[in-house]
């Protein structure tokens with residue numbers, strides 16, 4: 001029984017890997033340190049000039065696709081291999097991007113009302 005429990009725990013912790021351990025707070029640091037903000041903006045909001053309008057905040061891309069792009073990009077964005085950006089930092093960056101709150105609805109902003 002004890003062994004089964006330990007095994008299940010190991011599967012939970014190790015099997016889920018990055019997603020389980022990801023921290024948005026560390027992700028913010030890694031995002032800054034690795035310069036993603038230079039093209040994607042500090043909140044992943046993107047820019048027509050530097051990221052071709054690509055928005056990263058709350059990206060709909062599943063983590064695997066996100067990771068695969070960052071590791072192997074061969075377009076405008078330089079690829080970030082594991083030697084310079086660890087899997088753990090990349091998972092945290094993804095968590096940070098998912099944690100960015102949505103902009104408020106323009107109709108809810110008093111100053112914008114006629």
Ligand code: HEC
Nearest residue numbers: 034035036038039050051052054066069070075076077080
């Ligand atoms: C030199 C500018 C630049 C930097 C620095 C940069 N990117 Fe990008 N990124 C781009 C551009 C431009 C695109 C649009 C695709 C293309 O043309 O390469 C893009 C696309 C992406 C995409 C694909 C998103 C989608 O919805 O298709 C992901 C994911 C991404 N970047 C993550 C990152 C992360 C994480 C970092 C930091 C580790 C980073 N980028 C740093 C320029 C940059």
